Amino acid sequence: MIRALAARPGETLTSFLSRQSVRTRLSHLTMHLLLLAITATALLPMVYMVSTSLKPEGTEYEFPIRWIPERIVWENYPKAFTSVRTLVFLKNTLLITALSLVGGLLSASLAAYGFARLRFPGRSVLFILMLSTLMLPYFVTMIPLFILFRTLGWINTLYPLIVPAFFGGSPLYIFLLRQFFLTLPTELDDAAKIDGAGFFRTWWSVLVPLTKPALATVAILSLVHHWNEFVGPLIFLNTENNFTLALGIRLFRDQYTTFLNYTMAYSTMMTVPILTVFFLFQKYFIRGISMTGLTGR
């Protein structure tokens, strides 16, 4: 880069600047500067969070902000972790996340198979109906659902957060998997049929193994959604032993509102697993988003 930017002997400034390679380099330099500025803006709040989470008690309110703590206090993390019943919240969150993942994958894949590979009257209408439910604001259904779950005695249990996942997951998952099923050659189904496999056997043994990339994408979407979900738990859960992490962090904030370092440690702890999953499975994240437009919020 430096060498390309060096002016050749005897070169005038005009000819130097108009050289194609120099123009490209300079425009790339501008790009890097702009991208660095955006990256810094994206990161700054997170750096602030991590930096504050490591500060000794009493120094977290210093202003102007001291970016590198005078002493790095890792103990803030175990302290924050144990000061509320984090293990219980974690267990509930994992239970919800894992079970809805399984239920969502199974039922969405099955429905997607039906919509993509099997012909039946009313298929297109049902498919459009399914997609149109995406537009429903969740609070329109939330009130009757609350009443329904209350009648079933499910309020303050994990059922309302798990059971619905077994009934299709989300229309987006079905849509994404259906699109993927459509790309597989129909000869696969025919070959399976000749071998004597029924429709469900064809789905399970022939097609499901081939849709692994799409299933991984859906798995990531579902995982992130259930890990982050706040409104559902807020409405359906009301005692601490049923709380999820999302509710736990709020509880923590309300109880330790003056302990900024612990609160930031807690926020960091809730964020890190998701970001780890993101970095490990970036490809699937990006695909899920570009295929469905679901941004994870």
Add this chain to the structure above:
Amino acid sequence: MTTGDPIVQALPGRWAQRTGLGLRLSLRRREALAGYLAILPWFLGFLFFAIGPIAASFGLMFVSWEVITPPTWSGLGNFERLLGDSLALISLQNTLFYTVFAVPLNLLAALFAASLLNVGVRGTNVYRAIIYLPSQMPLVASSILWFYIFSPTYGLANGVLGWFGVAPQRWLWDVNLVKASLVIMAVWAFGGAMIIFLAGLQGIPTALYEAAEIDGANTFSRFRLITLPMLSPTIFFNLIVGIIGSFQVFTSVFLMTAGGPGSSSLMLVLYIYRNAFQHFKMGYASVLAWLLFCIVLILTLVQFALSRRWVYYEGETR
């Protein structure tokens, strides 16, 4: 099965026809049955968790129900209440204000960053991952983080203002700044829309740009004449999804301002939540929820109608 089939010809005519037809039908029936069975779990969910609740919510609009006592018919009472409810109006105005600023700013930032990333300078993958991060942070965690960032006495927001010599602000505690603060936080998480734009940009054939370059088009006119029209379906999609989402803003407001100071950041969904789950006015909350639904529906339909004028679909429709 054709009539030329030797087996069919060997069988007595009518009988063969009937079984042949019967066989075909039963195969098709079996496929249809399997199809219905495959979508059955989803369909049950659709009935119990979507259509059923919508119907129930419609009915709830006409009753007065505080959960602990049995519901009583109230006719149009809930609607009359809505007409005289200044808080509902305020929450609607606040939500509109929030949407009008948060959605376009978010999309502009996303489009800008996506265009930069699409050039493909070295390190693009790293830039993309980091710029995308904020949108993946759990909303609860980022709301709490931004709550402290906006602290009037020690927060990062005032720290940044200080670098530019601007006086500290009261952000979430300032009636005039609170909505802007929420918008800033929403724009910060533009990564999701950016990824969608990036996918859209990568779908534009490079031949178009090469041809334009030969014709002497500069960067700006290439953007205006090729990128914008080719990207318009993606912009349209992001706009629709953005507005639907923005009208339902809840978690950040609930955790950061609780609608305050006063009612200056009271949003429609927060108001619905309060009526339904704090005051247990299920009937009135349903009216508000349907108001939200109708607004979102109308806005979406209007956008679809307007889209014919500016969204360009090449070949197949998306």
